[in-house]
Amino acid sequence: MRRAWTVLALTGLLALGACGKSDTQADKKDQKESGPGVTISADESKSLGLATAPVQAASYRAQISGFGVVMALDAIGQSDADIVTAQAAATQSAAAAARARELSTGADAAVSRETYETAEAKAAADQAQLALATRKRDAAFGLNAPWHDGAERAAIMARLQSGRTVLVRVTFPLGSLVTPRSLSISRLGADGKSWTANTVWDAPADPSIPGHGVFALVDGSDLAQGERVNASIPVGTPQPGAIVPAGALIMGESDAWAYLQTGTNTYLRTHIDSSRPMGDGYFVSGGINPGQKVVTSGAGMLYAHEINPSTEAAD
Numbered sequence: 151m152r153r154a155w156t157v158l159a160l161t162g163l164l165a166l167g168a169c170g171k172s173d174t175q176a177d178k179k180d181q182k183e184s185g186p187g188v189t190i191s192a193d194e195s196k197s198l199g200l201a202t203a204p205v206q207a208a209s210y211r212a213q214i215s216g217f218g219v220v221m222a223l224d225a226i227g228q229s230d231a232d233i234v235t236a237q238a239a240a241t242q243s244a245a246a247a248a249r250a251r252e253l254s255t256g257a258d259a260a261v262s263r264e265t266y267e268t269a270e271a272k273a274a275a276d277q278a279q280l281a282l283a284t285r286k287r288d289a290a291f292g293l294n295a296p297w298h299d300g301a302e303r304a305a306i307m308a309r310l311q312s313g314r315t316v317l318v319r320v321t322f323p324l325g326s327l328v329t330p331r332s333l334s335i336s337r338l339g340a341d342g343k344s345w346t347a348n349t350v351w352d353a354p355a356d357p358s359i360p361g362h363g364v365f366a367l368v369d370g371s372d373l374a375q376g377e378r379v380n381a382s383i384p385v386g387t388p389q390p391g392a393i394v395p396a397g398a399l400i401m402g403e404s405d406a407w408a409y410l411q412t413g414t415n416t417y418l419r420t421h422i423d424s425s426r427p428m429g430d431g432y433f434v435s436g437g438i439n440p441g442q443k444v445v446t447s448g449a450g451m452l453y454a455h456e457i458n459p460s461t462e463a464a465d
Contacts, residue, residue: 187412189413190415190455191415194415198452199451200417200449200452202411202444203443205394205442208390209388210389210428210435216361217380218319218366219376219377219378220373220374221318221375226317230287230307233280233283233284236280239276240279243272246272247266247270247272251266251270253266289354290354292353292354293352295351314369317365317367318379321361322362322364322381324360329364330350333366333383334347335347343372347366347367347368352365389435391433392433393428393429393432393433394431394438395444395446398446398449399422399424399432400449406423407421407422409449410438410443411442419456422434
């Protein structure tokens, strides 16, 4: 009889233990399914090293991007020198031919007809040299280069020679745009400086690089001759949104994500479009609003905890 009571007592204890275990599992399941995201305790948050920061409001405008190179000064200088030299020679020979024509006419001609014809031939040859130098300049730098204007030429050449201004040739994708009034030039790299060029004109077609080419004068930069640069032109209307810090992004399931804090210790993994970098983060126009907080530290550990809740943070 005593043995029977002992068996019954053990059976009861086992049943209570099973019920307690089932209740714990149910509680965890209910907690997981109580809402979107992953909910953890304050201690777990601390052990995972989570830190959050509010996202900032931003305005994004689509851009057309191209690549450019800073032109070498010797090519510009040589072209300008050829033009100036040819202009001087053509002006001098034209004046000499006109003088010879005057002196070769009338009964008291001071020079022979042969001398006059020689002067005329020299003037024609110098004019042809000027035309050739002009065509070479136009073929290299386009028909609308700002230094075609004699009043602007000296000032622009002085700025180029001093390094205060650089000439950049930029190529944009075929059919992407008409010649812009201005464009942004930036140094390669995530933290590259940028400058705005307000003097822009069409460049001659380059058979080695398909696309629409333009020249731009960039003032006040520290760009070096031959340096490669990025170029961009804003298009469309500005779009409101927010900037998610780059440190908040994690990669998972072949995509980019950030954890949005939706409660005291609840975090919702939110898809991030990483195709629109801006400053030190990425512009988003939906899913995360300005002022909401995202996890900026420990997001990788939180992701591991989400996909495998049994994962424990390292002590």
